[in-house]
Amino acid sequence: MTGTDDETERHRLKMQKRKALQDAEIASKSVEKGLLLVHTGTGKGKSTAAFGLALRVLGHGGKVGVVQFIKSRPTGEKTALEAFGDRVVWHTAGEGFTWETQDKARDIAACRAAWETATTLMDDPGFGLVIxxxxxxxxxxxYLPVEEVVASLAARRPGLHVVVTGRNAKPPLVEAADLVTDMTLVKHHFKAGVKTQAGIEY
Amino acid sequence: MTGTDDETERHRLKMQKRKALQDAEIASKSVEKGLLLVHTGTGKGKSTAAFGLALRVLGHGGKVGVVQFIKSRPTGEKTALEAFGDRVVWHTAGEGFTWETQDKARDIAACRAAWETATTLMDDPGFGLVIxxxxxxxxxxxYLPVEEVVASLAARRPGLHVVVTGRNAKPPLVEAADLVTDMTLVKHHFKAGVKTQAGIEY
Structure with missing residues (x-):
């Protein structure tokens, strides 16, 4: 056996072992359930990853509900998801970030209305994912009591996936979640003077 | 003025100040350019955030190219993106993770072919985003030399956005990138025995 054959064989055995470990790990999982996912952190990707999951669910034939609690700017993803017709239901309840409206009472009312919409979508068995x-x-x-929100999320239908996005996820929500990802900012183009652009920020 | 009015006014002034700071920051950015984004880390959301960006670009009328270097399992996002017809071009070059094939030479050849496809898509001015x-x-x-890949990415068309995903991004790629997000695993449902599910993992 030449040196190269030897190396190839070592690689094959290493990968075979890794595959066996991975297969065993996958086989050990048996629970199938709707997940509560949280995307938090200061980096980019929290909302976009949620919309990527929407594509996954749509690709498997499911329906997706979206409630935007804060943002009001028209976004590319909203326009694009119109391609799926009534398989995507989209509510924008926010009237912009709070430093846009500068009216706390109005922001609280908007969040409350958004939350009512969210619970209606979560109760509707037609939806596989609610963002x-x-x-x-x-x-x-x-603007909303975390105890009430977490209690409703915990009591959701067994098969429903829910994704919650936004910075500074509160500890009770993290505690209740099945999967939590912190999108950590490593490097950002704003630092280099690059402006907000269609297709990237909205 | 009552205590509540006072609090409302303080909130208004605080938010007004924050908005002024944010407006000034946005106004200071003037560069518009195609970005090189890297989604790395051990958490979930690297690929899904890339596909969320695809939705943004599609929503603004752009075309998206996708090259999958490793994964071969059919994914929901691929099926869903078929709704956009020839505005999405998708190549799956990988034949599965290397611990599936256990054949290094074949993996290298598959990655090389994927890279040739990637450079063809990046050179085509029809595409606004290549994943x-x-x-x-x-x-x-x-399986591919990082110097060659980074040089090609750096020399791409000025308007083209590129997203590179996957764990363990190499330092030269991070150095060349405009935006890097580390999807950091905080909590994962596999730990609780939950299995791989359609709509979540693929």
């Missing part, structure tokens, strides 16, 4: 976009911002400013 | 899914895995195993 609660920027709900963490509403919770952070105490 | 190089799991390219970091190919680079990590040295």
């Amino acid at each position: 609660l976009d920027e709900l963490n911002i509403a919770l952070r400013y105490d | 190089l899914d799991e390219l970091n895995i190919a680079l990590r195993y040295d």
Whole structure:
């Protein structure tokens, strides 16, 4: 056996072992359930990853509900998801970030209305995934009580996946979640003077 | 003025100040350019955030190219993106993770072919975004030379956005990128025995 054959064989055995470990790990999982996912952190990708999951669910034939708690700017993803007709239901309840409106009472009312819409979507068995976009911002400013929100999320239908996005996820929500990802900012183009662009920020 | 009015006014002034700061920051950015984005880390959301960006670009009328370097399992996002017809071009070059094939030479050849496809898509002015899914895995195993890949990415068309996904992004790629997000695993449902599910993992 030449040196190269030897190396090839070592590689094959290493990968075979890794595959066996991975297969065993996958086989050990048996629970199938709707997940509560939280995308938090200061980096980019929290909402976009939620919309990527929407594509996955749509690709498997499911329906998706979206409630935007804070953002009001028209976004490319909203336009694009219109391609799926009534398989995507989209509610934008926010009237912009709070430093846009500068009216706390109005922001609280908007968040409350958004939350009512969210619970209606979560109760509808037609939906496989509900995205609660920027709900963490509403919770952070105490525009909605975290105890009420977490209790409703915990009591959702067994098969329903829910994604909550936004910075500064509160500890009770993290505690209740099945999967939590912190999108950590490593490097950002704003630092280099690059402006907000269609297709990237909205 | 009552205590509540006082609080409302304080909130208004605080938010007004924050908005002024944010407006000034946005106004200071003037560069518009295609970005090189890297989604890395051990958490979930690297590929899904890339596909969320695809929705943004599609919503603004752009075309998207996707090259999958490693994964071969059929995914929901691929099926869903078929709704956009020839505005999405998708190539799956990988034949599965390397611990599936256990054949290094074949993996290298598959990555090389994927890279040739990627450069063709990047050179085509019709595309606004090219997603190089799991390219970091190919680079990590040295199936493609990082110097060659980074040089090509740096020399891409000025208006083109490129997203590279996968764990363990190499330092030269991070250095060349405009935006890097580390999807950091905080909590994962596999730990609780929950299995891989359609709509969530694929």
